[in-house]
Amino acid sequence: MMDIRTVAFILCSLLEISRTHGAALKCGGALAEPKGEFFSPNYPDPYPVSINCTWTIQSTGNRIVELTFPFMQLEYVNWDADCRFDSISVYDGPASEHRLLGKLCGNETRPINSTRNELTVVFTSDSTFPKKGFHANYSFVDVPFLSELVTPSPELKDVKCGGEWTVSEGGFTSPNYPHHYPNKAHCTWTIKSTGNRIVELTFPTVELESDWMKDCRFDSIKVFDGPASEQRLIGLLCGTQTGNFTSTRNELTVVFSSDSSTSHPGFKAQYRFVDVPSLSEYPTPVPTNDTEETSKCGSVMVEPKGEFFSPNYPEPYPNHAKCTWSIQSAGDHLIELDFPFMLVEYRQWDGDCRFDAVSVYDGPLADDKLLNRLCGNHTAISVKSTKNEMTVVFTSDSTFSYKGFHAHYSFADKP
Numbered sequence: 001m002m003d004i005r006t007v008a009f010i011l012c013s014l015l016e017i018s019r020t021h022g023a024a025l026k027c028g029g030a031l032a033e034p035k036g037e038f039f040s041p042n043y044p045d046p047y048p049v050s051i052n053c054t055w056t057i058q059s060t061g062n063r064i065v066e067l068t069f070p071f072m073q074l075e076y077v078n079w080d081a082d083c084r085f086d087s088i089s090v091y092d093g094p095a096s097e098h099r100l101l102g103k104l105c106g107n108e109t110r111p112i113n114s115t116r117n118e119l120t121v122v123f124t125s126d127s128t129f130p131k132k133g134f135h136a137n138y139s140f141v142d143v144p145f146l147s148e149l150v151t152p153s154p155e156l157k158d159v160k161c162g163g164e165w166t167v168s169e170g171g172f173t174s175p176n177y178p179h180h181y182p183n184k185a186h187c188t189w190t191i192k193s194t195g196n197r198i199v200e201l202t203f204p205t206v207e208l209e210s211d212w213m214k215d216c217r218f219d220s221i222k223v224f225d226g227p228a229s230e231q232r233l234i235g236l237l238c239g240t241q242t243g244n245f246t247s248t249r250n251e252l253t254v255v256f257s258s259d260s261s262t263s264h265p266g267f268k269a270q271y272r273f274v275d276v277p278s279l280s281e282y283p284t285p286v287p288t289n290d291t292e293e294t295s296k297c298g299s300v301m302v303e304p305k306g307e308f309f310s311p312n313y314p315e316p317y318p319n320h321a322k323c324t325w326s327i328q329s330a331g332d333h334l335i336e337l338d339f340p341f342m343l344v345e346y347r348q349w350d351g352d353c354r355f356d357a358v359s360v361y362d363g364p365l366a367d368d369k370l371l372n373r374l375c376g377n378h379t380a381i382s383v384k385s386t387k388n389e390m391t392v393v394f395t396s397d398s399t400f401s402y403k404g405f406h407a408h409y410s411f412a413d414k415p
Ligand SMILES: *[C@@H]1O[C@H](CO)[C@@H](O)[C@H](O)[C@H]1NC(C)=O
Pocket: 035, 036, 037, 070, 137, 138
């Protein structure tokens, strides 16, 4: 007959063994396949006591993690809404320091989605009453925008965020979107294509602090053609300004920064790679500040010959330029136009000169008879009117500017 102390000793030892066993048990893991499943240890037999297993699921690109539980049976006490005994905690991020998306126990098999690439699942059991455990299923789900969650720093330290994107299309948002972004955030997203592909970026929504000086000195989005270090700024947004931007090469960088006060919902950005025949033929653009102001220019010319230039020539022309030159012969002459120099924004793949263009019309503008629409460096071109009047219109868009053009005309006799 064992005495009560021996029984107690044996019971304690048994408990100790299972406790040690549980603590030493290897469980959890890193999961990166697009879909899969995992189970509590020993499933469907009862899980060990005192265990702590962590699964980290990692997707890539514009994909979140969707987690479901085909089966769950954990210890549950009906007065314990906080799942203090055995539980599954799900975090929105690569570690348990990130936001808790849900803490589950009993048979609470509700599905949970991450808002970003990583999801962490922590399963813990206490020292008593183990149950069957759980069967978890996960899969990656494509989403148009991936939101990054950051915790604002109470000491107002700088918040770092951003990431690198190499998949052919994707989207991202300011941190915590659509909830307000943190103060003192500094995010850098680098989008990198390969081969003959450039990056096209749009901002469907922008809600940042606006700035009455319009120079976005408080909170801003900057878009660079290439790495941020090269400072080839092609876009500056704040307030509710949106915009579309195109790189001239394989890399485009978006930098978001907020100051130490006033925060707003933030922005959504979407990009895709666009095939171009060649990257190298595109000349280095001159970054310009988008003033939003239209530069009016042009004149009426009635002399038998003359010349005119893009605004600022040979310095880069302004953005948002719209110039109209009207060449008129009082007699019965035709007008012959050529360009000793031309370098106007163009894309190899854009035969329509959609960005900046020199349009030549036969007669007055009202006739709308386009003779030619030029961009790039067409110096060898010569355009001839069929009437005694010709109109030349130069327009530039909100980004990239070049030297422009030098035009020369003369009257010619009718054949
Ligand atoms: C997910 O759960 C179901 C049961 O509901 C199962 O049939 C399926 O094979 C599971 N696994 C994966 C990887 O989806």
